Amino acid sequence: VRNSRDRLSKNRKKRGHVSAGHGRVGKHRKHPSGRGNAGGLTHMRILFDKWHPGYFGRRGFRRNGQQAVFDNCPTINVDRLWDLVPLEQREAFLAAKDSAAAPVVDVCEFGYHKVLGRGIIPECPIVVKCRFISSEAQEKIQAAGGAVVLRA
Numbered sequence: 001v002r003n004s005r006d007r008l009s010k011n012r013k014k015r016g017h018v019s020a021g022h023g024r025v026g027k028h029r030k031h032p033s034g035r036g037n038a039g040g041l042t043h044m045r046i047l048f049d050k051w052h053p054g055y056f057g058r059r060g061f062r063r064n065g066q067q068a069v070f071d072n073c074p075t076i077n078v079d080r081l082w083d084l085v086p087l088e089q090r091e092a093f094l095a096a097k098d099s100a101a102a103p104v105v106d107v108c109e110f111g112y113h114k115v116l117g118r119g120i121i122p123e124c125p126i127v128v129k130c131r132f133i134s135s136e137a138q139e140k141i142q143a144a145g146g147a148v149v150l151r152a
Contacts, residue, residue, distance in 0.1 A: 076112040078137050079119020081126060084110055097124050102146060104129065115141075115148075 006012065014020040022028035033039055040048045041056060048055055082090055085103045093103050102125040107115060115128060117136030125145035131152070138148050 073113045073132065074111055075114045075116050076107055076110075077116045077118040078121050078140050081105055081107075081115070081121060081128060081141075085126075093126075094122060094124050102127050106130075106151070108151065 011020060018024070019028070033043060038044075076084075082094075084105045084107065085093065089103060093101070104127040106129040107113070108129070108131060113130065114132035115130045115134065115137045117134050117138075117140055121140055121144055123144050125147075126141065127147050127149060128141055129149045129151050131150065133148055133150070141148055
């Protein structure tokens with residue numbers, strides 16, 4: 001029994017014609033050039049080089065065993081530490097120069113992780129909280145009467 005939709009299928013007209021429109025020489029086979037991306041280095045090389053350059057191979061270095069947290073370590077120098085203290089408080093602290101009341105600056109809250117030692121700082125104590133610090137920066141802060149607190 002024929003379905004009523006059979007008459008609408010494309011190959012009804014090809015019935016009785018040997019190759020059904022696919023040619024006698026280069027026959028209609030299932031996957032003549034391989035499935036998917038097969039042949040990218042051999043018979044499809046021109047296509048891959050033209051439309052997908054860089055698809056094969058590797059680039060760069062593998063960084064085995066390195067923790068990603070150390071890749072991003074923004075730094076700040078000691079000469080900019082006082083810029084992180086609000087202006088009104090900064091003027092009050094610098095005028096008083098009192099070691100009992102020193103501003104506490106957490107550089108991590110401003111997006112920095114490491115304090116470096118370039119520049120000079122005023123002779124006024126300051127408490128710096130950071131993840132990493134250079135030895136020169138630590139000496140300068142302590143010479144001014146301040147302290148360094150390392151945080152996680």
